[in-house]
């Protein structure tokens with residue numbers, strides 16, 4: 384999507400300087416929790432409207448969705464309800480949703496306060512975290528926290544059952560969603 388910065392240049396997940404996502408990108412990230420390796424399969428979906436029919440088909444088998452907005456862009460925050468409607472329509476009702484406020488390295492240009500975002504997340508039953516993809520700030524924590532939640536849900540057997548998923552790969556999957564369309 385234009386501008387919120389879901390691509391994470393300094394974590395080895397995405398090559399630096401990568402342009403807008405075309406359709407869907409796929410990557411794997413492995414994190415270790417209490418000595419246990421967790422492999423996360425991540426689909427980075429394009430935010431542009433023209434890719435919407437492709438990206439929607441990826442929500443269904445996701446165990447978790449990372450919804451990202453830009454803390455320096457009020458408009459990206461105001462688009463969140465629209466994205467939540469998409470989630471409600473296309474994702475499983477068991478999906479774990481995380482809201483990420485990105486670009487905290489540009490704090491002097493902040494348009495959305497942390498408190499406002501936290502209140503919104505709480506009301507929507509979402510976990511909230513602020514990151515800087517540019518500075519790799521809180522990015523590792525994001526994936527670690529998410530992996531912990533996935534493990535916990537898997538143990539309680541409440542994860543989305545995606546065994547029959549037609550998507551590439553298998554097992555736990557995370558989709559990035561974008562929060563606004565500035566085309």
Ligand SMILES: Nc1nc2c(ncn2[C@@H]2O[C@H](COP(=O)(O)OP(=O)(O)OP(=O)(O)O)[C@@H](O)[C@H]2O)c(=O)[nH]1
Pocket residue numbers: 384385386387388389390391401402403404405428429430431485486487488489514515516517518561
């Ligand atoms: N300052 C700052 N810039 C960032 C950050 N993350 C991304 N950017 C920049 O923001 C612009 C958009 O980043 P992208 O990762 O392409 O955004 P996106 O939401 O994935 O966009 P699409 O792939 O088109 O859906 C790029 O110029 C990035 O370099 C960040 O944490 N801080």
